[in-house]
Amino acid sequence: MGYKALVNSNVNKAFDLVKDLADVITLTKKVSTSFDFNTGIASSTETAAIVTKAVVVEVNKKSKDRNTLYKNLMLKTLDVGDVANLDKVSLLGAEWKIGPLIFTNNYVTIVEIYRENLWESI
């Protein structure tokens, strides 16, 4: 087994070892987008849903934010590949949008996810 496979195997093991700190998420990625200038309509095609585990590593709530929730989510890079702004994540029954990429390497990816919600305890 090469080093990359070894590390990825250990990443999988780590996500299993943290038990319920890792949540099962469903990621839907846009694979192509287009815009028709004659109709003014943007369209996109999406991948099939990718089901994997993710760990919420941080919950952010800034004083300037009135009704936007942010979380930092750690994902397995091997499972999710490249993620882009506005890809969607279903986490604990709610849909979140992918925001800025915070960190990525061949093994783990940390992204900010966000959604609008006025009243929710986090």
Place this chain on the structure above:
Amino acid sequence: MGKYLNIDTRIFSIFGSDAWLSESVKTYPCNFIKLDSTVPYIRISIIPSGIGVNKNSVSGVLIADIFIPNGSGPKAASTIADKLDTHLINKTFEIAEGVSTQFFNSTHSLVGTDVDNSALYRTTYTIPFNYNEV
């Protein structure tokens, strides 16, 4: 249809026309997620922020951000700006009787390395317009 939607619709139709498509310049609107890696490309923003001659009219600028490979010199951007001139400068587009969008003279400024992608160099093509509805 209101004046702002009229402006968007008419100006966007220029970039959906066969004449513009034949120029082979990838064109995107603002507030759009581009996933393909084609370069060069342009991003269109319509800003109807000026005063009009009556309550149904407005003036503004059309901004085309031109993205070319960084380090490739300015020629590709100037070529695209010239293509935009061909389709826009001093042109009047009738929308309906008494409703038109008129473009004036353009400018083209070099902005520098794109802040979001250092592989790209950005220039900005700007052309003012009047939307008149009598």
